Amino acid sequence: MLIAGSSMREINNLKTRLSAVFEMKDLGPAKQILGMKISRDRSVCTLNLSQELYIEKMLRRFRINNSKPRTTPLANHFKLSKEYTSLCFVKVKVTLQGFVDTDLGGDVDSSKSTFGYIYTIGGTTVSWMSRLQKCVSLSST
Template identity: 60%
Template sequence: MDDMLIAGSSMREINNLKTRLSAAFEMKDLGPTKQILGMKISRDRSAGTLNLSQELYIERVNDAKPRTTPLVNHFKLSKEQSPKTAKERDHLALVPYASAVGSLMYAMVHGGPWKEHWEAVKWLLRYLRGTSSTSLCFGKGKVTLQGFVNANLGGDVDSSKSTSEYIYTIGGTTVSWMSRLQKCVSLSSTETEYVAIDEARKEMIWLTDYLEELGKKQKWLDSANDEEDEYCYQCSSDEELRHFDYY
């Protein structure tokens, strides 16, 4: 059984689509959506807003002490922080680390997690608990896509790779975000920023194409990165930039 959402500006067209789908498949109309994929959906039609919240889901799976920040600077995780002895591995077996972060994230720590990783997971669970009432609010108004890009140089203690980060909003509400290690080892902060901007640009292309399909063509994209990064680019030496190439 699969759940499906139908959205549109015309109830006549929505009902017509329901009729056509019901003729081809066995379906049950559940009416206006209130919850899907662990998210609570609430609408205020008079104010023209729609809210997406995971508060109920977070409270159901998490009873941790609340925190207000996602992580603090003293967490420096590494693959070297792994159990080295049989006693340490037996101790880790009693910790629900894998179930807490999910099998995919668990597989990323190839050497096996240890105390530092579990402390970081507990902190994140507390952060979710402390911010569980925060929701995404979509309202009426101009559909304008805005993007923010950032990167840090050599932040990964194992590989010295940098991290690319971007976030896109529509009308001030987040619709797309990413934070992950870059595939290459950058030689300067300028190169790190270029890699991050390129990754953000690919997402921008997809988002603008999608909005155009919805009849919301973007005339331009408002994007931003650190003013300090712009200054670094202007002051960069030829040695930092001359190995760049186009493909």
């Protein structure tokens, strides 16, 4: 996305005023913030924020970095993997969607059901959860 001329002038004016008060230098476009990798493709108007390094750090911290994946009710529709650990923002009409699914007694050992939900904004996953229910369901109603 290109910044309009007047907006760019305002940004440069702000940088000049800030540098008069604070010691600072312009390092160019941001590449990382709060542990998130930032990448842009201005030609197709996309902005990606990736937390892949943070996710890998948490997997190592809890010693589950070599764990095998587990199927969830929504696994056929959405996947979380090292290749897809980023939010992608595109210049389109943004819509919020929510998906919910459960299996009835899917855990063969306990007969408990697994419940899951996922929310997306503009096709990008922003919240998800999958959890084994605490009690056995006797009906799918």
